[in-house]
Amino acid sequence: MKLGILVNEGPYTHQASDTAYLFTKAAIEKGHKIQRVFFYHDGVYNSSRLTEPPQDDRHIVNRWAKLAKEHHIDLVVCVAAALRRGIKDENLNEGFRISGLGQLVESGIQADRLVVFGD
Amino acid sequence: MLHTVNKSPTERNALESCLKHLKKGSAVLLIEDGVYGAINGTASAKLVEQALKNYPIYALYPDVEARGMQDRVINGIKLVDYSGFVDLVVEYPNVQAWL
Amino acid sequence: MTEATGGIEMEENTSGKVKKFLYVNRKAPYGTIYALESLEVVLISAAFDQDVSLAFLDDGVYQIVKGQHTKGIDVKNFSPTYRALEGYDIEKLYVEKESMDARGLKAEDLVVPVKVVSTAEMADIMQSQDVVVSF
Numbered sequence: 001m002k003l004g005i006l007v008n009e010g011p012y013t014h015q016a017s018d019t020a021y022l023f024t025k026a027a028i029e030k031g032h033k034i035q036r037v038f039f040y041h042d043g044v045y046n047s048s049r050l051t052e053p054p055q056d057d058r059h060i061v062n063r064w065a066k067l068a069k070e071h072h073i074d075l076v077v078c079v080a081a082a083l084r085r086g087i088k089d090e091n092l093n094e095g096f097r098i099s100g101l102g103q104l105v106e107s108g109i110q111a112d113r114l115v116v117f118g119d
Numbered sequence: 120m121l122h123t124v125n126k127s128p129t130e131r132n133a134l135e136s137c138l139k140h141l142k143k144g145s146a147v148l149l150i151e152d153g154v155y156g157a158i159n160g161t162a163s164a165k166l167v168e169q170a171l172k173n174y175p176i177y178a179l180y181p182d183v184e185a186r187g188m189q190d191r192v193i194n195g196i197k198l199v200d201y202s203g204f205v206d207l208v209v210e211y212p213n214v215q216a217w218l
Numbered sequence: 219m220t221e222a223t224g225g226i227e228m229e230e231n232t233s234g235k236v237k238k239f240l241y242v243n244r245k246a247p248y249g250t251i252y253a254l255e256s257l258e259v260v261l262i263s264a265a266f267d268q269d270v271s272l273a274f275l276d277d278g279v280y281q282i283v284k285g286q287h288t289k290g291i292d293v294k295n296f297s298p299t300y301r302a303l304e305g306y307d308i309e310k311l312y313v314e315k316e317s318m319d320a321r322g323l324k325a326e327d328l329v330v331p332v333k334v335v336s337t338a339e340m341a342d343i344m345q346s347q348d349v350v351v352s353f
Contacts, residue, residue, distance in 0.1 A: 006351065008353065040255065040259075041251060041252065041255055041353070080255075080258060081255060100262070101258060101259055101262040101263075102262055102265070102266070104259060104262075104351075105239075105259070105262060105263045105266050105268070106232060106266075108237065108239060108268075108348075108349040108351070109232045109233075109235050109237055109266065109268065109349075110232070110233075110235075114349050114350075114351065116350075116351060116352045118352060118353065
């Protein structure tokens with residue numbers, strides 16, 4: 001199946017990004033295709049190049065970028081939500097791209113399922 | 120429809136509201152803080168036990184275990200891992216998150 | 219469509235598929251951004267010719283209440299935007315009666331015409347969707 005993922009919350013403060021990541025990883029392991037991971041609301045913060053979590057904790061941003069690179073996953077950050085929150089190309093982590101809400105709607109249309117992770 | 124609930128029933132009304140909107144062919148998956156809804160002896164346990172008579176209810180085991188609730192799960196709630204979560208999403212024709 | 223609201227991209231491929239999209243609103247306005255940003259998704263989705271419905275239940279019913287004056291909290295009052303949805307052919311706005319009753323609200327308190335439905339009817343509506351987006 002083709003799965004679309006929507007992440008509504010930022011890293012660490014809510015579990016949403018963690019759950020979404022672990023779900024996505026499990027889906028790939030089962031042979032499903034990830035149509036897109038779309039980051040909305042505070043979810044856009046998952047794309048920040050500037051995060052520096054403690055060394056002994058998971059690096060949420062890098063984890064997403066690594067998974068995306070290994071499995072060619074499209075990580076999209078909503079431009080309107082990003083601008084509101086100060087996420088721009090200049091502080092965007094590798095592996096993410098900024099684009100419009102249309103990409104979320106397209107995901108809903110193209111994927112077999114759209115799974116939402118939020119607060 | 121697969122319904123996911125990620126908040127504790129004592130924090131928000133998401134579980135209560137979700138259970139009111141189940142129809143034949145629905146299943147509920149409790150994740151994150153929503154797994155507190157899978158715990159026996161709580162104020163919402165009766166509501167959940169009642170729903171269990173008509174609908175399959177699942178809880179994400181890694182979240183249950185993380186919260187130290189593994190010995191308190193309501194009898195009849197099925198525990199799944201992330202792989203099981205994926206299977207549920209695939210099995211049901213649509214999915215709704217109660218946030 | 220402006221760039222800030224995310225325009226329509228030439229690469230967007232929808233291959234003529236029409237799906238039933240339900241946008242679920244369960245949170246009050248202003249205390250959090252979900253009401254406003256969910257509306258932005260709804261407006262964008264108008265361009266995709268999908269079968270769009272909006273559901274308002276639990277505290278979501280507060281989003282469409284009349285008489286919102288936001289000057290004092292210095293945020294944009296976006297409630298008039300719900301009236302603009304009709305112009306985008308988004309007319310299926312469902313509001314749950316039980317949620318309104320619990321909050322002392324009636325249809326005439328709302329800023330836009332809606333279809334008031336029971337919890338059972340709302341459950342039917344939800345079950346019948348292809349895509350459900352929660353905020």
